[in-house]
Amino acid sequence: MTAQFNLTRILNCPPETAWRWVTDPELMRRWSTARVDLADPGPGEKPDTAGALRVVTLPDGKRKLREVVEYAEPPHEFRYRVYDGGPLLLDHRGVQTFAPLPGRRTELRWEVSMRLALPGAAHLLSRIIRGQVGESLDQLAGLVEQVPLDESAPATPQVGSMTPPDMAALFEDADESLATQRSIADHLAGTDDPKQWFARVYQYVTEEMIAAARNPATLGLAHPDWVLSLIPTFHDYYEFNLTAYRTGGAVEDAWAKAWSTAESTDPEHPHVPVMKGLLYGVSAHIDADLPRALAETHRARYADRDLREFRPDYLRLAPVFTAASDRLLADLPRSHKPWWTGLASKINPQLRDAMLAKNGYDVGRHRVKSFAAAVELVRQESACA
The missing domain is CATH 3.30.530.20 (START domain)
Known part of the structure; x- marks a missing residue:
């Protein structure tokens, strides 16, 4: 209430x-x-x-x-x-x-x-x-x-103009990335590959982001075009590293750690490597890929804007990750889930997320840091231009 x-x-x-x-x-x-x-x-x-x-x-x-x-x-x-x-x-x-x-x-x-x-x-x-x-x-x-203050009007930063986005094309590109993610997750699940769990939650995140962009009022999004623009950029980093890993190519360290950990074995606790690999995958996506993907998207489409203009929408997307976590937890075998997740979810999904953050990886805090890192990347690029 x-x-x-x-x-x-x-x-x-x-x-x-x-x-x-x-x-x-x-x-x-x-x-x-x-x-x-x-x-x-x-x-x-x-x-x-x-x-x-x-x-x-x-x-x-x-x-x-x-x-x-x-x-x-x-x-x-x-x-x-x-x-x-x-x-x-x-x-x-x-x-x-x-x-x-x-x-x-x-x-x-x-x-x-x-x-x-x-x-x-x-x-x-x-x-x-x-x-x-x-x-x-x-x-x-x-x-x-x-206490008197200077009563002159506060200066308002200039906001760059933006050509109306082609939303149909943006949805088409995002849906294409999503179709590939579903195919990857389905293939990994069909072969009982432990990398399937990150692949599936990544698919769920993309589905939730597209749904939020289709109905921007749900989360109060001001720039659904920006949300859609991010999806193919994120996807390219993910697909490149997964393909390289599966074919023996050069893999970035964060992704190599995620995939190799998921494939490792622990006879006494077989679910532990799988769950660690999942968390390392989330870390690779947020800590390694997210800052550069945000900066790359900004440079390609919104270079005349200040990236921080989009931070409110970025933070409004937090429920996307809670929804994706809910869906993944429903898919996971009971042996792979901490015993308290069901009880915590019934009390309050945010309580469950807080406990997962304390015992694994804090998505919310790391997302805030990654956005700040992207702002710094954009700033450095502008200084060198």
Whole structure:
């Protein structure tokens, strides 16, 4: 169940100034009861553009929320979402709007909604957070009157123009990659090859990505064309290395480790090499292939844009991996699954994912790092151009 609240304050400054006070972490730390730090800026190296990352340390000093700025239209509307708040937090997002009033004043409206895995907990937490946010806004209202800021409008980074995408062609290319992945997974399964499990989950991820692009409102995708563009690029790295491994060619280290581990044997625990090989395959895809695939796609199709513009969509794709994991777990023999996966899934799929991350590979955290690595690759390429 979703809990939400709305708070409104009248600030004695124009919207341009209010925007800076409310969206710049450095200024926010002067009035917010929760500490806000900029983890990574968005386009224009700014903290208030879509794609910027923030870390919010709650007033107890122990728990942290990791946020992404999803939309920014200065000085009118600012939206953010928590993409990592622990396994019990299913959703947490905020919308801040700035309306000009006579006398160079601003009406600030702050809407917050959240969902938790525990029934009733969202409403209790909502009341607590409402009180903290209300206290913070009271401090802000007093601060803007005491500390003047430059009231010039914030500079908005230039966004490159983009030719309308040929969605039919993008879907055709993605579907072609998917057909090859299905064929590979079916062949490996037919020969009882232990590499089948990564091949199958990779197929599932691609299916879920295509489904998300067909219905972008489901995950709130702003750039479904970008999502589709990534699929063939990822696929090429995967297919090249698998073919090279099967034919005795040169294989990149991360993939060689994944495939050779899956094929190794452990007579006492025969499932262990298979599962380790699966996790090493996931690592090869995310740690080795993902940064360069993101950079390559950006260079080929979106070179006039800032890659960080696409980070909100990238993080919105997280449910794709949960859905693919669900499907793979349903396929795996019982001997290959940790005993607690079924119970954890019934309680909360995010709890299961958190336990898998703790005991194997943290997909969410590694995906965040891989995107940052891709941004750096693009930056280096631009510097050398």
